[in-house]
Amino acid sequence: xxxxxxxxxxxxxxxxxxxxxxxxxxxxxxxxxxxxxxxxxxxxxxxxxxxxxxxxxxxxxxxxxxxxxxxxxxxxxxxxxxxxxxxxxxxxxxxxxxxxxxxxxxxxxxxxxxxxxxxxxxxxxxxxxxxxxxxxxxxxxxxxxxxxxxxxxxxxxxxxxxxxxxxxxxxxxxxxxxxxxxxxxxxxxxxxxxxxxxxxxxxxxxxxxxxxxxxxxxxxxxxxxxxxxxxxxxxxxxxxxxxxxxxxxxxxxxxxxxxxxxxxxxxxxxxxxxxxxxxxxxxxxxxxxxxxxxxxxxxxxxxxxxxxxxxxxxxxxxxxxxxxxxxxxxxxxxxxxxxxxxxxxxxxxxxxxxxxxxxxxxxxxxxxxxxxxxxxxxxxxxxxxxxxxxxxxxxxxxxxxxxxxxxxxxxxxxxxxxxxxxxxxxxxxxxxxxxxxxxxxxxxxxxxxxxxxxxxxxxxxxxxxxxxxxxxxxxxxxxxxxxxxxxxxxxxxxxxxxxxxxxxxxxxxxxxxxxxxxxxxxxxxxxxxxxxxxxxxxxxxxxxxxxxxxxxxxxxxxxxxxxxxxxxxxxxxxxxxxxxxxxxxxxxxxxxxxxxxxxxxxxxxxxxxxxxxxxxxxxxxxxxxxxxxxxxxxxxxxxxxxxxxxxxxxxxxxxxxxxxxxxxxxxxxxxxxxxxxxxxxxxxxxxxxxxxxxxxxxxxxxxxxxxxxxxxxxxxxxxxxxxxxxxxxxxxxxxxxxxxxxxxxxxxxxxxxxxxxxxxxxxxxxxxxxxxxxxxxxxxxxxxxxxxxxxxxxxxxxxxxxxxxxxxxxxxxxxxxxxxxxxxxxxxxxxxxxxxxxxxxxxxxxxxxxxxxxxxxxxxxxxxxxxxxxxxxxxxxxxxxxxxxxxxxxxxxxxxxxxxxxxxxxxxxxxxxxxxxxxxxxxxxxxxxxxxxxxxxxxxxxxxxxxxxxxxxxxxxxxxxxxxxxxxxxxxxxxxxxxxxxxxxxxxxxx
Numbered sequence: 001x002x003x004x005x006x007x008x009x010x011x012x013x014x015x016x017x018x019x020x021x022x023x024x025x026x027x028x029x030x031x032x033x034x035x036x037x038x039x040x041x042x043x044x045x046x047x048x049x050x051x052x053x054x055x056x057x058x059x060x061x062x063x064x065x066x067x068x069x070x071x072x073x074x075x076x077x078x079x080x081x082x083x084x085x086x087x088x089x090x091x092x093x094x095x096x097x098x099x100x101x102x103x104x105x106x107x108x109x110x111x112x113x114x115x116x117x118x119x120x121x122x123x124x125x126x127x128x129x130x131x132x133x134x135x136x137x138x139x140x141x142x143x144x145x146x147x148x149x150x151x152x153x154x155x156x157x158x159x160x161x162x163x164x165x166x167x168x169x170x171x172x173x174x175x176x177x178x179x180x181x182x183x184x185x186x187x188x189x190x191x192x193x194x195x196x197x198x199x200x201x202x203x204x205x206x207x208x209x210x211x212x213x214x215x216x217x218x219x220x221x222x223x224x225x226x227x228x229x230x231x232x233x234x235x236x237x238x239x240x241x242x243x244x245x246x247x248x249x250x251x252x253x254x255x256x257x258x259x260x261x262x263x264x265x266x267x268x269x270x271x272x273x274x275x276x277x278x279x280x281x282x283x284x285x286x287x288x289x290x291x292x293x294x295x296x297x298x299x300x301x302x303x304x305x306x307x308x309x310x311x312x313x314x315x316x317x318x319x320x321x322x323x324x325x326x327x328x329x330x331x332x333x334x335x336x337x338x339x340x341x342x343x344x345x346x347x348x349x350x351x352x353x354x355x356x357x358x359x360x361x362x363x364x365x366x367x368x369x370x371x372x373x374x375x376x377x378x379x380x381x382x383x384x385x386x387x388x389x390x391x392x393x394x395x396x397x398x399x400x401x402x403x404x405x406x407x408x409x410x411x412x413x414x415x416x417x418x419x420x421x422x423x424x425x426x427x428x429x430x431x432x433x434x435x436x437x438x439x440x441x442x443x444x445x446x447x448x449x450x451x452x453x454x455x456x457x458x459x460x461x462x463x464x465x466x467x468x469x470x471x472x473x474x475x476x477x478x479x480x481x482x483x484x485x486x487x488x489x490x491x492x493x494x495x496x497x498x499x500x501x502x503x504x505x506x507x508x509x510x511x512x513x514x515x516x517x518x519x520x521x522x523x524x525x526x527x528x529x530x531x532x533x534x535x536x537x538x539x540x541x542x543x544x545x546x547x548x549x550x551x552x553x554x555x556x557x558x559x560x561x562x563x564x565x566x567x568x569x570x571x572x573x574x575x576x577x578x579x580x581x582x583x584x585x586x587x588x589x590x591x592x593x594x595x596x597x598x599x600x601x602x603x604x605x606x607x608x609x610x611x612x613x614x615x616x617x618x619x620x621x622x623x624x625x626x627x628x629x630x631x632x633x634x635x636x637x638x639x640x641x642x643x644x645x646x647x648x649x650x651x652x653x654x655x656x657x658x659x660x661x662x663x664x665x666x667x668x669x670x671x672x673x674x675x676x677x678x679x680x681x682x683x684x685x686x687x688x689x690x691x692x693x694x695x696x697x698x699x700x701x702x703x704x705x706x707x708x709x710x711x712x713x714x715x716x717x718x719x720x721x722x723x724x725x726x727x728x729x730x731x732x733x734x735x736x737x738x739x740x741x742x743x744x745x746x747x748x749x750x751x752x753x754x755x756x757x758x759x760x761x762x763x764x765x766x767x768x769x770x771x772x773x774x775x776x777x778x779x780x781x782x783x784x785x786x787x788x789x790x791x792x793x794x795x796x797x798x799x800x801x802x803x804x805x806x807x808x809x810x811x812x813x814x815x816x817x818x819x820x821x822x823x824x825x826x827x828x829x830x831x832x833x834x835x836x837x838x839x840x841x842x843x844x845x846x847x848x849x850x851x852x853x854x855x856x857x858x859x860x861x862x863x864x865x866x867x868x869x870x871x872x873x874x875x876x877x878x879x880x881x882x883x884x885x886x887x888x889x890x891x892x893x894x895x896x897x898x899x900x901x902x903x904x905x906x907x908x909x910x911x912x913x914x915x916x917x918x919x920x921x922x923x924x925x926x927x928x929x930x931x932x933x934x935x936x937x938x939x940x941x942x943x944x945x946x947x948x949x950x951x952x953x954x955x956x957x958x959x960x961x962x963x964x965x966x967x968x969x970x971x972x973x974x975x976x977x978x979x980x981x982x983x984x985x986x987x988x989x990x991x
Contacts, residue, residue: 001141002958003048003927007080011050011096012043015070015984020044020976022927025989026958028974030949033929033962035978040985041962044978045929049149051081051092052137054115054130057149067098070984074100082120083927085140089121092133190817197811204807207800211793218789230801233794240790244783247776254769254776261762261769268762271755278751281742284735295732298725305717311700312716315709318697321690328683329355335679339672355680355687363680367673374667383645390642397635404628411624415617422610429603435596442590449583455570456579462567466560473553480546483539490539493531839865841915842878849904849911856903856944860885863904903945906930910948929960946971 003022008014025031035041046056050066067077077098082091093116099108117127117136127133141148212229219236332355351362571579698709706712742748843865850862866879881890882904896904913928930949949959960976961968969975977988 001083001085001927004082004084005080006044006047006051006082007078008044008047009079010068010071010075010077011047011066011079012068013038013040013070013980013985014043015068015072015075016986018985018987020987021989022958025974025976026927026960029957030959030961030972031974031976032968032972033960033976033978034964034969035985036980037964039978039980041964041978043985044976044987045962047079048081048929049145050096051079051094052141053145053148054094054113054134055145066096068984085137086142088119088124088140091118091120092116092137093118190814194811194815194817197807197814201804201807201811204800204803208804211796211800214793215790218786218793220786230794230798233790233798237787237790237794240783240787244780244787247780247783251773251776251780254773258766258769258773261766265759265762265766268757268759271757272759274747274751275753275755275757277742277745278748278753281739281748284739288732288736288739291732295729298728301717302722302725304715305722307704308706308712308715308717311697311704311706311709311712314693314700315697315713318690318693321686321693325683325686325690328679328686332679332683335672335675339669351680355684359680359684360677363673363677367670367677370667370670370673374670380648383648387642387645390638394635394638394642397631397638401628401631401635404624404631408621408624408628411617411621415614415621418610418614418617422607422614425603425607425610429600429607432596432600432603435593436600439590439593439597442586442593446583446586446590449579449586452571452574453576453579453583455567456574456576459564459567459571459573460576462560462564466557466564469553469557469560473550473557476546476550476553480543480550483543483546487536487539487543490531490536494533494536839878842880844915845908845911846880847911848914849907852910852948853904853907855948856907857900858944861900861904863908864890906945906948927958927960929962942967942971 003026005022006020007017008019009017033041033044046066049056056066068075071077076095078093078095080091080093082089084090095111095114097113098111100111101107102109113130115128115130115133117133119126127136138144208229212233215229215233215236219240336351351359701707701709701712704712706715846863846865853861853863862883862885864881864883866881880893882893882896883890893901893904909930949961961972973990975990977990979986979988
């Protein structure tokens with residue numbers, strides 16, 4: 001992987017667009033990324049990581065805020081990275097999720113993250129889905145984001161922590177970098193198989209235990225031998241077979257004894273029954289002869305009752321008619337008692353004592369008069385209910401009148417306060433308009449005072465700078481004068497020695513340049529301290545340099561003086577504190593005016609609202625006053641109607657009277673009169689019918705042979721009595737026939753009556769034999785059932801027990817393997833399979849890191865990998881110590897000094913990068929970054945580390961070092977300087 005260019009916009013601390021040309025920066029293979037703390041050095045690495053994976057390393061990813069706080073409103077955060085990965089030239093553009101202002105209205109809305117991958121080599125389809133881009137980048141790089149962050153962006157402090165970490169923490173990092181999923185799956189497979197085998201073995205053992213318990217239960221015992229359940233079941237089966245055989249023999253003997261006893265009992269019972277039948281027949285005949293006279297009397301009683309039955313029917317009808325007449329007469333009397341009112345006294349006095357058909361003419365007029373009065377009172381009752389309705393309506397109107405009065409008062413009060421509120425709102429609008437109008441001037445004042453403060457602050461530093469530069473001009477002027485004096489002195493001395501200089505050029509036989517002679521008899525000789533042309537040229541150059549320096553210094557003084565003059569003009573040469581106070585006051589005034597102007601729209605809307613409220617209040621006042629008049633008119637109409645109805649009611653019932661009571665009394669009189677008329681008519685008719693039925697009854701008694709009706713009624717018998725007499729006579733006749741037939745039976749006729757039989761003794765013997773048979777039968781059935789159950793469960797037990805041995809052997813082997821793979825059991829190193837793989841990877845890392853650590857430490861240190869088990873059963877294989885060549889001892893990495901720890905951490909990081917690259921299919925990482933830590937090294941250690949970094953860039957690799965150590969800027973000429981500013985950071989490249 002080689003990075004070519006990075007372009008960042010509104011990302012992290014970078015407000016504007018910054019571009020980093022890695023091809024130019026990394027042309028030497030090594031470059032320095034430096035800048036002040038917080039400038040954004042690490043943000044450059046974050047931008048590379050975000051472009052590739054859509055996230056940033058470490059805890060910074062949790063913040064999820066990547067957009068620059070310095071960016072202008074509406075700026076879109078974006079990162080562009082151009083790189084070559086696995087031979088593919090591509091460009092990735094990513095924009096993180098961020099909040100932007102809504103296009104309509106106020107507030108913000110969330111803009112989703114976007115990404116694009118463009119193939120610059122011309123092959124392949126460009127991508128725009130995050131998932132697709134992530135898969136392509138992961139496939140090309142051959143590593144996850146965590147691996148990339150660990151081995152390409154070697155993080156600050158991470159490997160120092162890894163160096164001193166315990167096995168658990170070190171294992172967690174290695175698991176992130178090296179995919180041990182397949183080995184974890186193997187461990188899980190063995191655990192699952194062992195658990196499944198244990199479960200299957202437990203289920204099989206449970207089947208055996210259940211069947212063994214069923215055998216014990218079938219045998220009638222609670223528990224048997226646990227050591228050999230099959231042998232124990234077989235013994236129980238043999239015992240059950242023996243018990244079954246003995247019960248079968250007992251059952252045969254009991255059946256024979258029962259058969260004999262039952263036969264003897266049946267013979268005894270038969271003889272006893274014949275004797276009982278003979279004695280019963282003789283007793284029945286004697287009893288029938290003794291009751292012959294009684295049966296004759298019953299026959300005569302039955303004949304008289306049959307003659308009296310028709311007479312009794314007629315007599316009953318006569319009695320019922322007489323009773324009905326008496327009841328009707330009493331009902332008429334009761335109906336007359338209901339008319340005890342004074343108004344009905346005339347009616348009662350006019351009626352005869354006995355009911356007559358002419359009673360209708362006496363009662364009907366009174367009933368009609370009372371019914372007509374009830375109808376009239378019903379009409380008044382309806383009108384009385386109307387009065388109640390009118391009263392309710394008047395109460396409602398009264399309540400509405402009070403409500404309307406309150407509303408009128410409230411509306412009037414609101415309308416009274418409205419002019420003042422409108423005036424106040426209009427004043428507020430004018431104040432906001434004035435504030436808005438004066439806002440540009442206040443803004444100008446604020447900016448002017450802020451510029452004056454900045455100028456005053458700059459003036460102080462520029463004044464100090466001017467003093468230094470003026471002092472420098474004085475020094476350079478003195479130096480120039482000295483150089484000029486030296487040049488003049490050299491010229492004078494050269495002129496003085498010009499003869500010797502010309503004589504030095506004379507050659508025998510050549511003409512003299514001054515006199516033309518070829519003879520040179522006495523050429524001048526150079527005096528001590530003679531100055532040559534070269535001396536003069538050197539003095540002239542020194543004078544020119546001094547003059548140029550003086551000129552430059554004078555120009556700098558002039559420039560600074562001009563700047564100071566401009567600054568004094570901007571700040572008025574006033575104290576900074578006064579200017580700052582004016583600036584703060586101007587800012588406060590501008591902010592207050594801006595706040596006031598910001599209220600303009602709301603205040604104008606408030607004025608419009610108050611104007612609408614005024615019109616609304618006027619309309620509501622008119623509506624309410626109209627409704628008040630309507631309520632008053634409706635109340636007057638209801639009052640008049642109610643008074644008229646009350647007058648009619650008073651005329652009907654008088655003072656204190658009740659329409660309901662009056663109506664109820666008259667209705668009761670009318671109903672009672674109707675009832676009296678009906679009952680007196682019924683009583684008259686019932687009396688006539690009763691007289692007729694009495695005469696019919698007397699005539700029927702005489703015709704039936706009785707002296708009178710009373711004698712006929714005495715002879716009447718109920719049907720039950722007649723049935724009883726018939727049954728007694730018929731039973732006597734049947735009993736005589738049965739007794740005669742019994743005595744004629746041959747089995748009875750042969751008996752003398754002196755025969756004896758003991759049925760009870762024979763019954764006891766039969767009962768005892770039956771009990772013995774039942775017990776023997778139950779015992780045989782139980783023994784047979786128990787033997788069948790034991791035999792059934794024993795066969796199943798033998799089958800299930802035979803399955804235990806192979807399952808137990810297989811489970812023991814599988815559990816042992818699972819324990820060893822998980823780091824337990826016979827695994828003496830307490831290393832799981834995954835830990836073993838990580839230990840192998842760590843050993844590779846230690847070997848790769850040791851080579852670089854030996855170079856950095858001058859051959860003193862190297863890593864030692866330990867696969868020993870940890871204390872308290874902790875997993876082994878992830879131990880990492882340091883071997884000190886000076887002492888020959890192996891010691892903990894925690895004993896290293898700060899600089900030594902950095903060397904070891906860097907060696908670990910580089911070794912881990914090599915191993916991860918090899919793990920990723922031998923991918924060459926052409927670009928990598930090392931973040932900080934160089935400040936802990938002395939000069940010699942720094943030389944060793946720089947030597948290793950020089951080796952890293954061999955073969956075209958580019959190494960970026962992130963550091964703020966000054967000496968690094970002297971050692972690395974290619975530099976990327978991140979400059980921090982109040983408006984955001986920028987970058988400068990020196991290559």
